[in-house]
Amino acid sequence: MTDKGVVxxxxxxxGFSAASKLRDLGHGGPxxxxxxxxxxxxxxxxxxxxxxxxxxxxxxxxxRPPGFYAERDITLLTGCxxxxxxxxxRQVVLSDGNALPYRRLLLATGARPRLLPGADxxxxxxxxxxxxxxxxxxxxxxxxxxxxxxxxxxGLEAAASAVKLGLRVTLIEAAPRILNRVAAPQTxxxxxxLHLSRGVDLRxxxxxxxxxxxxxxxxxxxxxxxxxxxxxxxxAGIGVLPNIELAQAAGLTCENGISTDEYCRTADxxxxxxxxxxxxxxxxxxxxxxxxxxxIDQAEVAAxxxxxxxxxYQAKPWFWSDQFDVKLQIAGLSGxxxxxxxxxxxxxxxxxxxxxxxxxxxxxxxxxxxxxMVAKRVLERGGPVDAxxxxxxxxxxxxxxxx
Ligand SMILES: Cc1cc2nc3c(=O)[nH]c(=O)nc-3n(C[C@H](O)[C@H](O)[C@H](O)COP(=O)(O)OP(=O)(O)OC[C@H]3O[C@@H](n4cnc5c(N)ncnc54)[C@H](O)[C@@H]3O)c2cc1C
Numbered sequence: 464m465t466d467k468g469v470v471x472x473x474x475x476x477x478g479f480s481a482a483s484k485l486r487d488l489g490h491g492g493p494x495x496x497x498x499x500x501x502x503x504x505x506x507x508x509x510x511x512x513x514x515x516x517x518x519x520x521x522x523x524x525x526x527r528p529p530g531f532y533a534e535r536d537i538t539l540l541t542g543c544x545x546x547x548x549x550x551x552x553r554q555v556v557l558s559d560g561n562a563l564p565y566r567r568l569l570l571a572t573g574a575r576p577r578l579l580p581g582a583d584x585x586x587x588x589x590x591x592x593x594x595x596x597x598x599x600x601x602x603x604x605x606x607x608x609x610x611x612x613x614x615x616x617x618g619l620e621a622a623a624s625a626v627k628l629g630l631r632v633t634l635i636e637a638a639p640r641i642l643n644r645v646a647a648p649q650t651x652x653x654x655x656x657l658h659l660s661r662g663v664d665l666r667x668x669x670x671x672x673x674x675x676x677x678x679x680x681x682x683x684x685x686x687x688x689x690x691x692x693x694x695x696x697x698x699a700g701i702g703v704l705p706n707i708e709l710a711q712a713a714g715l716t717c718e719n720g721i722s723t724d725e726y727c728r729t730a731d732x733x734x735x736x737x738x739x740x741x742x743x744x745x746x747x748x749x750x751x752x753x754x755x756x757x758x759i760d761q762a763e764v765a766a767x768x769x770x771x772x773x774x775x776y777q778a779k780p781w782f783w784s785d786q787f788d789v790k791l792q793i794a795g796l797s798g799x800x801x802x803x804x805x806x807x808x809x810x811x812x813x814x815x816x817x818x819x820x821x822x823x824x825x826x827x828x829x830x831x832x833x834x835x836m837v838a839k840r841v842l843e844r845g846g847p848v849d850a851x852x853x854x855x856x857x858x859x860x861x862x863x864x865x866x
Contacts, residue, residue: 467493467564469769470555472545472709473571474498476506476758477738479526481569484766486535494537495563497555499544502593503529508755510596511620512785516627517600524593548713550731567733567769570710570721571762574703574739574753579612581674586681587697590617602696605629610684610694612671614641616784618700619654622663623786625698632663633692637670647803649815650827654786661787705740705751718742720751725775727765735769737761743776750796756781779843780825792835795825795842807856808834821847833860840864 469485471478474496482496498504505524513519532539540557547556554562576589588599599621603609607630611622614636622634636643640651641658658665670687674697683693705720716722716730720742727735727743738758742751757778764776782793789811800817807813812831816838817824822845826838837860841848844864852858 467553467566469494469567469569470563470565471496471569471571472555473573473706473738473740474500474504474539474541475571475573475738476504476526476755477573477762478569478571479504480759480762481571481737481766481769482537483527483535484763485769486537488767488770488772490766490770492566495540496532496537497540497543497545497557497563499542499558500592500594501542503527503532503539503541505593506755507591508783510593511590511617511624514596515600515603515621515624521593545709548709548734550713550734553733565733567735569762569765569769570729570734570736570740571738571758572706572709572721572740574705576699576703577701579671579674579697579699579701581676581681582699584674584676584681584697585679586695587674587699589699590621591703599698603628603630606631607695608693609633609696609698610635610692611698611700612684613700613702614638614643614665614667615645615700615702616642616782618698619658619786620784621698621700622658622665623661626661626663627787630696633694634658634663634665635669635671635686636665636667637687639668641665641667646797646827647800647815647817649803649805650791650829653813653829654789654791657787657789703739703753705742707740710736710740718749722749726768726773727761727776728768735765737765743778745778750778752778752780754780754782779839781839789829790832792828792832793825794828794835794838795823797825797827800824802850804850804854806834806853814838816848816850816853818848818850821850823848837861837863 504526544558545555576591609625609630609632611618611634622632625632642651672685675683707717710721721736723743739753742749764774767774780796784791797817804816808831814828814834828835
């Protein structure tokens with residue numbers, strides 16, 4: 464590696480993980496981590512959970528204390544945007560006009576929230592960054608009426624946190640059911656019941672027609688069924704768009720994200736990509752994952768491969784979500800399945816096991832960390848899984864790991 468070193472665009476989970484891993488692997492050359500947010504790298508999951516609830520201090524969000532970067536000789540440029548990649552010259556142009564040379568470049572630009580029409584009205588908020596969370600936390604005053612648009616994990620978590628903070632919450636989902644894109648009807652049912660029991664006015668199969676406002680501030684919404692809803696605040700949880708524009712402008716292939724091969728390499732062998740911005744090969748197709756686990760694992764493989772390791776990235780998807788007093792942990796990807804087997808645990812614990820034939824694809828474990836741990840191991844091991852044993856609440860799941 465020459466002294467041109469490694470440049471990483473995006474100081475989020477993936478960018479941070481790659482920078483750390485490069486040093487762990489003994490890379491002695493320069494590492495520059497470029498982030499357009501003012502804060503050093505931080506974790507996003509608590510933003511819609513403990514941080515929004517005021518249960519987690521700001522300092523605890525940061526992935527490492529500020530001194531870490533100097534100690535590990537990582538140049539962290541915050542509040543700085545990469546505006547252009549010059550592939551021929553192997554340079555990244557920065558918003559301050561400087562051009563940084565690289566020998567290897569990692570794109571870890573993440574994703575940004577999709578915006579609602581009317582997003583420019585005051586009181587219409589999104590939930591992606593620390594600044595977004597601070598805005599929402601400040602706006603969340605008890606008694607206010609909050610409309611959450613979108614029944615995915617971010618929307619459901621925002622709704623749960625807002626109820627705990629004393630707001631009156633309505634959540635609308637245009638699809639026939641919440642979590643429609645990511646989970647089986649059984650899991651949707653579980654979370655619908657949970658939210659309804661805690662007072663969320665949850666409406667499915669109804670979307671947003673348009674927002675209403677007065678004096679530049681949101682006052683409510685008209686829904687696709689013609690009903691009108693007053694609201695003091697609106698949170699959009701309608702998904703994200705991968706930040707691919709830099710890569711596209713540089714002529715790199717993008718397909719639902721910056722396309723990489725199994726080595727986390729883009730169409731340019733000097734440029735790698737990792738995290739939410741990336742689509743990668745998966746079982747004959749391509750997928751893009753939005754999870755901390757993927758951001759870390761992919762970034763670490765990319766780091767190793769930037770140093771010439773030749774490691775294949777084998778995604779082991781896992782995810783979690785906290786809503787009210789339920790911790791959902793997901794192992795695997797539920798995409799291709801032909802049936803779902805329910806296993807009842809103690810009290811509110813329950814898990815949904817997604818099968819394709821006798822192969823386990825994924826498990827949603829609600830308040831059942833033991834099931835999650837076993838499921839992860841079963842999925843890693845592969846092979847047929849006895850669905851009857853899974854369905855029997857008295858069975859010992861460790862039997863699935865034997866043999
Ligand atoms: C509220 C919330 C809750 C979540 N909860 C969970 C959870 O419970 N479990 C889970 O697994 N995942 C969760 N996620 C998802 C998880 O946080 C993401 O998958 C993860 O942060 C992805 O990391 P990343 O580094 O790819 O992208 P990001 O974290 O988005 O980081 C990318 C960074 O790059 C910056 N950037 C983009 N373009 C440029 C540029 N040109 N120049 C400089 N900087 C640039 C961006 O501003 C951003 O700071 C949650 C996400 C959110 C928003």
